[in-house]
Each structure stands twice: as C-alpha cells, then as structure tokens.
Amino acid sequence: MGKVVITGAGVINSIGHNVGEFTEALRLGKSGVHTLRTIPTDNASVKIGAEIKDFSYIDYLDKLQRLCKDLYTRSRKILNNSNLSTQISSCAAIQAYLDADLINSNLDNDSIGIIVAGNNISQKYIIDNYKKYLKEPEYINPKYAISFLDTNIIGAISETLKIRGIGYTVGGASASGNLGIYNAYQLVKTGAVKACMCVGALADFSELEMKALSILGAMSCHRFNDHPEKASRPFDKNHEGFVFGQGSGCVILESLGSALNRNALIKGEIISVAAGLDGNHLANPCAEGEAKVMRSVLQDAGIMPKDVDYINAHGTSSPLGDVTELRAMRNVFQDSMASIHVNSTKSMIGHCVYSAGVIELITTLIQMNEGFCHPNINLDDPIDSYVNFTGKEALAEVKINYAISNSFGFGGINSSILVKRY
Amino acid sequence: MTKEDIFNIIKMNILKVLIDIDVNQIDINQSLKDLGANSIDRVEIAQDSMEDLNLVLPRVELGHARNIRDLVDIFHKHINR
Numbered sequence: 001m002g003k004v005v006i007t008g009a010g011v012i013n014s015i016g017h018n019v020g021e022f023t024e025a026l027r028l029g030k031s032g033v034h035t036l037r038t039i040p041t042d043n044a045s046v047k048i049g050a051e052i053k054d055f056s057y058i059d060y061l062d063k064l065q066r067l068c069k070d071l072y073t074r075s076r077k078i079l080n081n082s083n084l085s086t087q088i089s090s091c092a093a094i095q096a097y098l099d100a101d102l103i104n105s106n107l108d109n110d111s112i113g114i115i116v117a118g119n120n121i122s123q124k125y126i127i128d129n130y131k132k133y134l135k136e137p138e139y140i141n142p143k144y145a146i147s148f149l150d151t152n153i154i155g156a157i158s159e160t161l162k163i164r165g166i167g168y169t170v171g172g173a174s175a176s177g178n179l180g181i182y183n184a185y186q187l188v189k190t191g192a193v194k195a196c197m198c199v200g201a202l203a204d205f206s207e208l209e210m211k212a213l214s215i216l217g218a219m220s221c222h223r224f225n226d227h228p229e230k231a232s233r234p235f236d237k238n239h240e241g242f243v244f245g246q247g248s249g250c251v252i253l254e255s256l257g258s259a260l261n262r263n264a265l266i267k268g269e270i271i272s273v274a275a276g277l278d279g280n281h282l283a284n285p286c287a288e289g290e291a292k293v294m295r296s297v298l299q300d301a302g303i304m305p306k307d308v309d310y311i312n313a314h315g316t317s318s319p320l321g322d323v324t325e326l327r328a329m330r331n332v333f334q335d336s337m338a339s340i341h342v343n344s345t346k347s348m349i350g351h352c353v354y355s356a357g358v359i360e361l362i363t364t365l366i367q368m369n370e371g372f373c374h375p376n377i378n379l380d381d382p383i384d385s386y387v388n389f390t391g392k393e394a395l396a397e398v399k400i401n402y403a404i405s406n407s408f409g410f411g412g413i414n415s416s417i418l419v420k421r422y
Numbered sequence: 423m424t425k426e427d428i429f430n431i432i433k434m435n436i437l438k439v440l441i442d443i444d445v446n447q448i449d450i451n452q453s454l455k456d457l458g459a460n461s462i463d464r465v466e467i468a469q470d471s472m473e474d475l476n477l478v479l480p481r482v483e484l485g486h487a488r489n490i491r492d493l494v495d496i497f498h499k500h501i502n503r
Contacts, residue, residue, distance in 0.1 A: 073442070080441050081466070139473045142465040 003256040004188045005422060007195070007264040008102065009362045010095025012088055012202075013247030013349050014050035017060075018095060023366050025348070026374040027394050031229035032349050033243055039124070040207045045214045045221040048228035050245040050350030052202075057087040064094070068103060075160045083125040083147050085202040086156050089116070089248040089355075093157045093199050096250035102161075102195070105262045109164040113193040116153045117180025118201035118354025119171030127206040153201055165193045169201075173409030174314075175275075176200070177249070177357020178417055182273040184253045195254040200355025202248040210244065218242060218283060218318065232351075233378035234315030234344035235322050235389060242316040245350025249359035268365045271402075271418040272300040278412025285321050289414045290328035294404060297418040298332070303402060306336040308418075310373065310398075312364045312405040315344025316351050325406065326384050341373045341398060343390040348377055357407040361417060368400040368421050423501050428475065428494045435470040439463050453489040468493065475501060 009019050014032025016022030025032075032050035041047045057079055064072040075094065079087045093114075097103065102112070129144050146152055150169045158167055166187060172179035177200040184196035213219045220241040224231035232243040259266055274296035278289040298305060314325055330337060345363045346352075352359050367373055373395040382389055405417045429450055437445050440459060448457065454464045468484050471493075477500055487493040 076441060081439065136473075136478065138478045139469060141469070142462050146462075 004270045006267045007254045007259050008096040008100025008252035010092040011249040017055050029375040029377045033228045046210045046219050047225045052246045060091050078156050083122045085121050085204045086153050088202045089153050090156050092248040092250040100252040111194040112163045113165035113196040114167040115180045115184045115198045116169045117176040121150045121201045122204045124204040124206035172413045175407040175409035175413045175415045176354040178407040178415035188253050194258040199250045200358030203353035232317050232347050234317045237381040239317040243350040245352040247352040248355050266422045269420045269422050271420050272297040273417045275415045280412035283410045285324040287324045287327040291331040293414045293416040294332045297416045305333040308402045310341045310400045310403040312360045313344045314406040314408045343376050360405050364403045364405050372396050373398050428497050431474050432471050435467045439466050450491045
C-alpha cells in the first residue's frame, strides 16, 4: 500500500474565492467576519458571522466556458435552482479538479472517488422550504425531494465532473472535514480508487441552529457585535464562543504512483490520520481524547513530537475548547511545544463547521509550501504565554516539514491529520 | 388575464428552469419534452407558473396537457372560473 499525496485544492470562503486569493488573505491576516446579511437575526443574539461575499457561482462557471464548454453547460444545468451548499461546494470541487489537472489526465472515471464531508448540510434550505410549505404545500419544488439530501452534492459533482468511482457522505459534526479526509485517505491507500476528492460541504445554517447554539452558549454574541472582526479570538483571554463561517474546500487525494505517472504537481503528503471518540454525546471537549488522536498520528507515522513544526489548531474561540486543546497539546508535545508554531485559521474565517477540516488542511499546505505562518489576528492576550503562538502579524521564512491539523466535534468526536512537505 | 399573458409566464419559467433556451424560439405547439425538459423540469415549470398565477390545481389535471398550448388552456380555464 503506497503513499497518499495531495494533488489539487479548491476553496471558497469569506476571505478568498480561490486558493490564490485565500493565500494572500492569510498572509495579510484578513478577517471575513461581518454583521450577518443572509441569515435572519431578528430573534437572535448572534448577529455576526464570516459569510462568503460577492461570489456568484454563475459568474464562476461563466469563466469555465473557454476552458471546457461541456463542463460549463453541464454544471450550469445541474446547479440551477439548487441549494447554496450544492452550488458553492461544487465550485470548490471544480476548482480542485482543475488544479489537479484531472481534466487533462487519462485517469479512468471509475478510479476517482468523491467523499462529501458533512451531515445535516442544508438546514437553511430545508427550513426555508418548510416556511413555503406552511404557506402553500402545492408549491414545493419537486427538486426539493432530491436536493434536501446531503448526497445531492455527491450527485451534482459526480455528474458535473463525470466521476464514477466510490462516493458517499461522511459526517462528524465539526470534525467532518478531517473524517472525510480520513475516509478518502483509506480509499486511496487501499487501492479502492486512484484519486479521491474530499469536499468539505458549506454548512447552510439557518436562524434555528444559530439560536440554539447561542442558547447553548457556544457562540460569540455579547461583546463583539459592534466590532465583528474581533469576535473570533482563539486562545485569547477574551474568547467567548465560536463565530459561524461559510466556506467550502476541496482537496484531491491521490496515490503517489498515480500522481507521478501523470506528472501531477504534488502539494504535500498525508502521512497518517487518526479518529476517536470520547464516549460523550454532549458538546464538551475532552483533553485525553484529543491527546489520543494527536499521539496516534505520531505513533502511526513513527515520528517524535519534536519532529512536528506546526499545528493548525481546532481553536474555535470557545473558552473551554481552547483550554482543553492546549492541555491536550501539552500532554503530547511537552517540552517540544516551545518549538512548534501554533495558529488557528478560525480567527479569520470563523468556524466553517463541516468544511473546517478540509479548509484548514489547505491552509496548512499553503503555509508549508509558501514558507509562512498566518497570524492569530485577535490574539491580544494569550491564555497560555508559553505556547509558541504566531502573533498578530504573519511569520515569514518558516520551514514546515511535519504539520498537524486538528478537528474536534460535538458528540466527543476527535480527529487529527499529520501532513508532510513533499 | 389573457392566454397571451399566461403563455408569457410559462415562457419565463421555461427560461428559469431550462436556462440556456432561446425564449424567442419557443413555439406554443411544442411540448416541454420537445424543448428538452425532463420529468422534474416539467413539473417545476408547471408548478412555478401556477404559483405566479396564484393557482392551485390537482396534478392529475396537468397530466392531460400534450403541449404548451394545452397547458395555457388549462390555466386559463381555471383562472376565469
């Protein structure tokens, strides 16, 4: 069983509509958090979020016309009158597919798979249709019967890109992205497919989820409504909960053999992935469970804690979550903590929920290949002054050889990925 | 509401659902299937038109329409009841 590498990436979020824009925004420490515009906030205490701004899937697809007329025509029809997550997630997938140059490869369509990471993806779409149903049941769009399903994204991408390998959705709450990558990694490693897209679905939260999460006390909704860009502050003493982020990311995992065979540009290597449960159905995190998955990825790879150069933290800006994750890191890395750069991308793009793991893997690869660490933009007063957090400006000339990316989800779901520069 | 008005509403919904169609090429004697609409498209077009016309009709009535002209006639009959 051979090595698994990453050959393509695509991303659309609140600070970048593609990998290039996202890279520059990371370097500059741009915040995508604003007052919410697309989710009703009348009954809500949560007024802010990192929404995607000024992105039209129709305009994006229009640009494909010159490249591939077929792809343009097909995708326009499939995404027409579909839901937000299907539209945006499909665009991220197309970006990654083109980035991997799969369009010019002669890889058999049966040997490419798709994993969509996320469950309960299109909540706002469902609730908006329910409101319509209450007004007049006969006007419910027949397409709803297909498009309310999470798997609608699988169907859309597989038809758009003519992919016929293995495909299914993988759910793990906030750890969905990493668990999707875990599955894609296994499919490629075992030879079930030669390449596998892992699409982190855009979480289409409605006012119902936002309200419930704010009642739970999980979201920032008190101190920063007038300065939304300051609200997502992982590991800072004034953290008060996570900020919702809209975004979709897609990575293409491929066997090293297949990548070399077609001269694909390799962006990094996935060395190991670990997943585990706490035996807890609630939202509270557990340091032992988080430490266990970080330790697992190191042990599976046979590398020492001191060999890790960088950690992309789960870092949600939740008081309990941030403290617990640092405790878990200290447990695993101990004295090596001083030499490991730590940051949280959520400080800029909020918590992208299902796609967080995928977007944060892409962030890790960008930093690895470009040689910098993005800032922790709101880290004014760290809760732990001995952790080697990147400051409020990007750190240049950083050499990252081994990196870890963490994602932890409600229901005691823990995951960690170990990546190596290729 | 004239039959011409109804035809225009249906044409707008055909464009909304079939996107790349030339709205000026739509012939009232064509069927939606002729224009390339699959079964879901056909229900969508009929339903969106009913919504625009503030009509709620049993689906079995629409099953009798062989082409766009029939659809216009069915809608016209119910609006003017």
